Amino acid sequence: MHRRLTGFQPTGNLHLGNLIGAMRPLVAAQDRPSIAMIADLHALTMEHNPDAVRANTLTVATVLLAAGVDPQRTAIIAQSQVSEHTGLHYLLECVTGFGEAARMIQFKEKSAAGGPVRLSLLTYPVLMAADILLHDIDEVPVGEDQSQHLELARTIATRFNTRYGETFVVPEGVRPESAARIMDLADPSRKMSKSAPSPAGRIGLLDPPETIRKVIARAVTDTAGVVRHDREGQPGVTNLLEILRACSGRDPGELTSYGALKREVTDAVEAVLAPIRSRHAELSQDPSHVRKILAEGKAYVQPRAAETVRRARAAIGLLD
Numbered sequence: 012m013h014r015r016l017t018g019f020q021p022t023g024n025l026h027l028g029n030l031i032g033a034m035r036p037l038v039a040a041q042d043r044p045s046i047a048m049i050a051d052l053h054a055l056t057m058e059h060n061p062d063a064v065r066a067n068t069l070t071v072a073t074v075l076l077a078a079g080v081d082p083q084r085t086a087i088i089a090q091s092q093v094s095e096h097t098g099l100h101y102l103l104e105c106v107t108g109f110g111e112a113a114r115m116i117q118f119k120e121k122s123a124a125g126g127p128v129r130l131s132l133l134t135y136p137v138l139m140a141a142d143i144l145l146h147d148i149d150e151v152p153v154g155e156d157q158s159q160h161l162e163l164a165r166t167i168a169t170r171f172n173t174r175y176g177e178t179f180v181v182p183e184g185v186r187p188e189s190a191a192r193i194m195d196l197a198d199p200s201r202k203m204s205k206s207a208p209s210p211a212g213r214i215g216l217l218d219p220p221e222t223i224r225k226v227i228a229r230a231v232t233d234t235a236g237v238v239r240h241d242r243e244g245q246p247g248v249t250n251l252l253e254i255l256r257a258c259s260g261r262d263p264g265e266l267t268s269y270g271a272l273k274r275e276v277t278d279a280v281e282a283v284l285a286p287i288r289s290r291h292a293e294l295s296q297d298p299s300h301v302r303k304i305l306a307e308g309k310a311y312v313q314p315r316a317a318e319t320v321r322r323a324r325a326a327i328g329l330l331d
């Protein structure tokens with residue numbers, strides 16, 4: 012049975028793209044051993060607010076539960092609470108070249124954005140490799156933006172195994188089952204993102220209905236005036252159609268105007284988000300419950316993680 016890992020950075024407000032692209036595939040794949048990891052260490056690679064990272068970590072865990080992730084079948088963990096992630100990270104740094112890390116596209120893009128560049132931003136893909144290799148993961152759902160990092164994890168695992176003896180499972184990247192990529196509603200040439208400077212293109216999973224209605228009403232379309240799936244020519248309308256399909260589970264019938272399309276999308280999104288919002292509100296009444304789920308997730312994954320670190324330490328030449 013394949014073991015899967017899906018990561019979520021606690022860097023801001025989770026949005027409809029995170030739900031459709033990552034949380035739903037996670038819920039759909041709960042028949043196999045899965046780990047949902049809240050990547051709080053990754054959130055420290057850029058300028059961050061400590062209180063916000065802490066609060067967002069709990070929010071992501073709560074939203075995962077509210078969206079249907081079953082902690083009895085999917086271990087929900089905070090990356091930093093399983094200290095083996097950082098233990099293995101260092102060992103993997105010792106088999107990774109500086110040049111390999113420096114040529115990662117995300118590092119180049121984020122470091123070129125200006126401001127001081129943290130060393131952890133450079134080594135972040137090595138920590139990501141540790142996240143995967145630690146838990147003997149053999150399937151990682153990845154979008155295009157993470158495929159280079161997964162390739163590095165595979166290279167590191169293979170190199171370690173070749174030099175120091177069979178230690179790690181070499182992971183495969185898989186396309187998530189519902190691979191829809193949800194685009195920004197205000198600028199459909201870029202993906203919907205937590206960190207976009209303006210919230211105008213984002214549907215937050217916990218946004219109130221009125222905000223959702225307004226964001227969809229203002230979504231960028233075009234002047235063609237025809238509701239048609241045409242990613243190149245009509246990216247805004249196509250994005251709305253894909254959201255509609257993902258949220259309603261069906262293709263829309265004849266829609267004669269952009270107004271009608273937006274009303275359908277609003278209703279479909281609201282039907283999906285209303286139960287998540289109310290379950291989140293219920294769960295938020297008792298933060299100790301969410302803390303307990305994280306503690307249980309940690310207790311579940313730690314024996315295997317400790318065993319992986321033990322194997323890697325022994326192979327690379329450290330005393331037990």
Ligand code: AQP
Nearest residue numbers: 019020022028029032033154192193202203204205206
């Ligand atoms: N727009 C999207 N459409 C479909 N899937 C998406 N994901 C993110 N955006 C979309 C998927 O959600 C999971 C968690 O993503 P992440 O927290 O690791 O951050 P990210 O991929 O960098 O996404 P964001 O939300 O845009 O965050 P920021 O702004 O912080 O960079 C991943 O599986 C991702 O593919």
